[in-house]
Amino acid sequence: MEAPFFSAGLGLDFTSRKSVYAKSLLRTGVWAAVTAYGDDGPERDTDLRGNLSWERRIDASLLTILRASTGRFRRADLAVFDRDYLSLTGSVTRSIGNRWFSGVEGEYAHFNYPGRQISDESEENERDHRIGGRLYFIREVSQTSFFEGFAGWAQNVSNDSLAEYHGPAVAIRAALGGLNRLRVLLYASAATRSYPSYPVWERVGDTLIPSDESRRDQTLLFGALAERHIGHRLSLLVDLTLLRQTSNVEGFEFNQVRLTTGVRLDLWRRDALDLFVKEADLAPERTAPGRILFVCRAPEAREVILVGGWNGWRNDAHSMSGPNDDGLWTLEVPVPDGKWRYAFIIDGEWGKPEGAARYEEDGFGGVLGILDGGP
Numbered sequence: 001m002e003a004p005f006f007s008a009g010l011g012l013d014f015t016s017r018k019s020v021y022a023k024s025l026l027r028t029g030v031w032a033a034v035t036a037y038g039d040d041g042p043e044r045d046t047d048l049r050g051n052l053s054w055e056r057r058i059d060a061s062l063l064t065i066l067r068a069s070t071g072r073f074r075r076a077d078l079a080v081f082d083r084d085y086l087s088l089t090g091s092v093t094r095s096i097g098n099r100w101f102s103g104v105e106g107e108y109a110h111f112n113y114p115g116r117q118i119s120d121e122s123e124e125n126e127r128d129h130r131i132g133g134r135l136y137f138i139r140e141v142s143q144t145s146f147f148e149g150f151a152g153w154a155q156n157v158s159n160d161s162l163a164e165y166h167g168p169a170v171a172i173r174a175a176l177g178g179l180n181r182l183r184v185l186l187y188a189s190a191a192t193r194s195y196p197s198y199p200v201w202e203r204v205g206d207t208l209i210p211s212d213e214s215r216r217d218q219t220l221l222f223g224a225l226a227e228r229h230i231g232h233r234l235s236l237l238v239d240l241t242l243l244r245q246t247s248n249v250e251g252f253e254f255n256q257v258r259l260t261t262g263v264r265l266d267l268w269r270r271d272a273l274d275l276f277v278k279e280a281d282l283a284p285e286r287t288a289p290g291r292i293l294f295v296c297r298a299p300e301a302r303e304v305i306l307v308g309g310w311n312g313w314r315n316d317a318h319s320m321s322g323p324n325d326d327g328l329w330t331l332e333v334p335v336p337d338g339k340w341r342y343a344f345i346i347d348g349e350w351g352k353p354e355g356a357a358r359y360e361e362d363g364f365g366g367v368l369g370i371l372d373g374g375p
Contacts, residue, residue, distance in 0.1 A: 048072045061095035079115025086110050093138075101138040105152075107131070118160040128158040134169075148173040161197040168192060185225040193217045200248055217247045237261065282328075282355030284371055292335045292371070296320060296344045297354060299327025308342035308371070310335050315345055341368040 053067040067089045075081040086109070093103035111128040118124050134152025141147065155166045169191035177183035195217075199210035223241040230236060239260040247253050285293045296304050306318035322329030341360070344351050352359070356369030 045076070046072075046074045063093045065089075065091045065093075080113070082113065082115045084112045084114070099140040101140065103136050103138070104133065105136070106133045116160075124159065126158060126160045126163060128156055128163060130154055130156045145177055146175050162195065164197055165193040165195045167194050182229075183227045185227070187221075187223050187225075189219075189221045191219050193219075198249070213248060215247065215249045215252070217245055217252060219243065219245045283357070284355065287332055290334050290336070291332055293330065293332045294320070294342075295355065296322075296329040296346070296351075297327055298329055298344075298346050298351075299323050301329070301346045303347055304329040305345040306331055306333065306342065307345060308335075309340045320344075335371070340371045342371055343368050 049069065049071040051067060051069040053065060056064045058064065069085075069087045069089075071085050073081070073083050073085075087107060088109075089105060089107045091103055091105035093101055096102050107130070109128075109130040109132075111130070113126040113128075116126045118126050132152055132154035134150045136148060136150035139147045149170075149172045151168065151170045153166070153168050156164055158164050169189060171187065171189035173185060173187040175183060175185045193216070195215040198215035200213040200215060201208045202211045221241060221243050223239065225237065225239045228236045237260075239258075241256075241258045241260075243256040243258070245252065245254055282295045282297060284295075287293050294306050296306075298304055301323065304320040304322065305315050306320055307313050307315055308318075311317040318331055318333055320329040320331040324330075341362075342353060342356075343362075343366070344353050350362075350366050352367040353369035357372065358370040359367050360370060362368045
């Protein structure tokens, strides 16, 4: 097994809009990482990445995402692995009911290898073009947990015929969250790459001749990512991956363990599935006779207070807990039977309570929610 990898980096994500009710979101982000490795002493990789994504919610059940990413990877003292890349992806995700989602994604990626010539006689660098697609299904278990599985296919075209490949890939992911602002993502994937122009050589006597086989690689990847939110915008991350590649060509088989740690600062953060939250999902819920669970979506807020007629509109009686990983504040309180008006005070400002069955004006330019507190 090769020596373990260790990476450390800092990422920034921010968006052009803060409104949690926006139907269009523009996000940008940057990431920088340095990796140390080596059996004969420390070496170093430098990985710089940036991205720009645009998300558009067509309606309550359809989400489209367009994303552009670019990056620059450099490996110390081994320029053959250096690469610059640009990728474009687009996806469409649809709610199919009962917390199930399905979607399709397409990708185009361009890779340039400045330290890799296509032949000894040529000074032309290797340039690859990869096209791929996948079909995926997501099962949302809770606001912070879900399962996902996908199957896809990729085709790589290159000016170096030996680098051309195609093959399928499958993967599963499970996100478990909600415990003390900690989210754990477990994932596994398997892929096969066939290189039709890369011959497998066999020895006949003292001579090597190409066989009828071509190169074929298989990879298995297992990983676990732990993310701990420190406040709403700051997160600590630890990512552990184990990669095993087998091949019918000697020199392309290896095992790799990689540990990545990082700090992420989100100037605006929201999970993609949260765009599917309807107002009905935020409606007050009766959890027991005489008790109501209230939910307020305010990921940017520092304080949310529930006020209503049953507590005399006191702004010091019901302070809500949150935000959770999805920007939701919650509070379960006893409410007497009857019809009551209520509202949320978000950072000192009165706001319209999403999810209320009915609304009415408060006489001061605001809107109150109507709650039927009957049995």
